Amino acid sequence: MEEITEGVNNINLTGDLHKKNRIQVSNTKKPLFFYVNLAKRYMQQHNEVELSALGMAIATVVTVAEILKNNGLAVEKKIMTSTVDMRDESRGRPVQKAKIEILLGKTENFDELMLLLPKKGTL
Structure with a gap:
């Protein structure tokens, strides 16, 4: 029994590692520049970010x-568009929603530019 649990935990961990640089954006939850700043941080950590x-x-x-x-x-590395089948909460019927994924990578002078940007809380 322990081996099965350990195997399931390992599967979850490897799945999470693959998605560490993905930001799922909502237009209702956070302001625009929250996502801009988060994307910059992800690029610093992982060299690329998937929006x-x-x-x-x-x-x-x-x-x-x-x-x-x-x-x-x-720099833009890849743009993927698709449709996703979802259930409409209000009507209870299936609907298709458009989906976009944009993979961005750091520019050659990313680190230099980040040093020039003002830090939060400073003038």
């Missing part, structure tokens, strides 16, 4: 990616 969103939050993901690219911090 993911469904439906109406897609515009937020695209805006975050564009801010990072326009400031010279990120």
Whole structure:
């Protein structure tokens, strides 16, 4: 019995490791620059970040990616679009939602640019 539990725990851990640099963006929960700053931190730690969103939050993901690219911090590595089957909570029927995943990588001068940016709480 212990071996099975340990095996399941190992599966969960390896699955989590693969997704450590993914940010699932919502357009209702956090402000735009929360995601911009989080993406910068993820790129510092992992050299790349994957931004993911469904439906109406897609515009937020695209805006975050564009801010990072326009400031010279990120380069686009991959964009994936798809549809996801979901259940409509209010009507109880299946619906399809658009999904986007944008993989961004650090630019060559990312670290240099990050040093030039003002730190939180300083003038």
